[in-house]
Amino acid sequence: MRLPPASSPAPLVPAQPGARERFIRLVNAHTGEEFQSVYWRDGTYLPDTMHQVSNLLRDHLSGDTHPIDPRLIDLLGDLRQSVGSSEPFQVISGYRSPRTNAWMHRHQRGVAAHSLHMRGQAADIVLADADLYSLHNAALELGEGGVGYYPRSGFVHVDTGAVREWAFE
Numbered sequence: 531m532r533l534p535p536a537s538s539p540a541p542l543v544p545a546q547p548g549a550r551e552r553f554i555r556l557v558n559a560h561t562g563e564e565f566q567s568v569y570w571r572d573g574t575y576l577p578d579t580m581h582q583v584s585n586l587l588r589d590h591l592s593g594d595t596h597p598i599d600p601r602l603i604d605l606l607g608d609l610r611q612s613v614g615s616s617e618p619f620q621v622i623s624g625y626r627s628p629r630t631n632a633w634m635h636r637h638q639r640g641v642a643a644h645s646l647h648m649r650g651q652a653a654d655i656v657l658a659d660a661d662l663y664s665l666h667n668a669a670l671e672l673g674e675g676g677v678g679y680y681p682r683s684g685f686v687h688v689d690t691g692a693v694r695e696w697a698f699e
Contacts, residue, residue, distance in 0.1 A: 550571065550572055551568045551570065551571050551572075552568065552569055552570035552571075552603075552604065552607050553566070553567070553568050553569070553607070554566065554567065554569050554583070554603050554606060554607055554619075555610075555617070555618035555619065556583070556586055556587070556606075556618055556619050556621055557618045557619070557620050557621065558586050558587070558590065558621055558624075559620045559621060559622050559656070560590035560622075561590060563586055564618065565582060565583065565586045566618065567579045567582065569583065569600075569603055570600070570603075570604075575600045580597070580598065580600060580603075583598050583603060584596060584597050584598045584625070584650065586621075586624070587621055587624025587625050587650075587653065588624070588625055589625055589626050589627045589630050590623075591627075591630045591633075592627045592629065592630055594625070594627040594630075595625065596625040596627075596648075596649075596650045597650050598624065598625065598650040599649070599650050599651045599690050601651075601674075601675075601690040602650070602651055602652070602653060602688070602689070602690050605672065605674045605675060605688055605690060606619055606653065606655070606688070608672055608674065609665070609668055609669055609672060609688065610657070612668040612671065612672060613657065613660040613664060613665060613668045615657045615659050615660050616659060617657050617658040617659045617660075619653070619655045619656070619657060620655065620656040620657070620658065621653050621654070621655055622653075622654040622655065622656065622685045623647060623652075623653065623654040624647070624650070624652075624653050625647060625648075625650050626645060626647040626648055627648070628648050631643075631645050631647060631648050639698070640678075640680065640683070640698040646676070646689040646690070646691050647689075651675075651689050651690045651691060652676070652687060652688065652689035652690075652691075653687070653688055653689075654680070654685040654686070654687050655685060655686055655687075655688060656684065656685050656686070662679075662681055662684065662685070662686060663681075665686045666679045666686045669686055669688050670695060673693055674688075674690070674693070675688060675689045675690045675691055675692070675693060676688070676689040676691045676692065676693070676694045676695070676696075677694075677695045677696075678695070678696050678697070678698060679695075679696070679697040679698070680697075680698050681697075681699065682698075682699060683698075
């Protein structure tokens with residue numbers, strides 16, 4: 531599914547109790563694939579949509595897919611609303627296979643050996659209409675999981691693990 535032009539942003543749907551629907555907009559930064567859809571309706575995560583999200587956030591090196599934690603998509607929705615963004619998340623890294631993660635851990639600084647990316651519980655993200663520092667601070671204020679700040683690499687890491695924070699300059 532293609533996203534509408536930037537001049538017609540999708541409406542923000544509150545991901546708060548009482549909301550009837552939750553909406554997500556994502557772009558895979560490596561493949562350019564775009565996706566937007568309601569992923570939760572009337573208290574239920576929509577299986578077909580969650581499957582499409584898992585496909586979009588697949589390991590871009592191996593092509594492997596893994597179910598994405600629905601709480602991660604909720605966290606992204608909360609974060610997008612918190613910064614008042616009308617843009618889709620640019621996802622630098624979603625799911626990573628154990629093999630890809632092991633390679634990255636050996637060859638790149640700042641990659642955890644037991645990353646939550648391997649469980650579909652983490653995403654490295656950017657929003658075009660939010661500066662990285664503000665995105666990082668908004669993620670910290672949510673207090674919904676781990677938040678890593680990677681300003682030199684140009685992304686913020688969020689995950690649904692324990693609440694913690696780190697910076698990798």
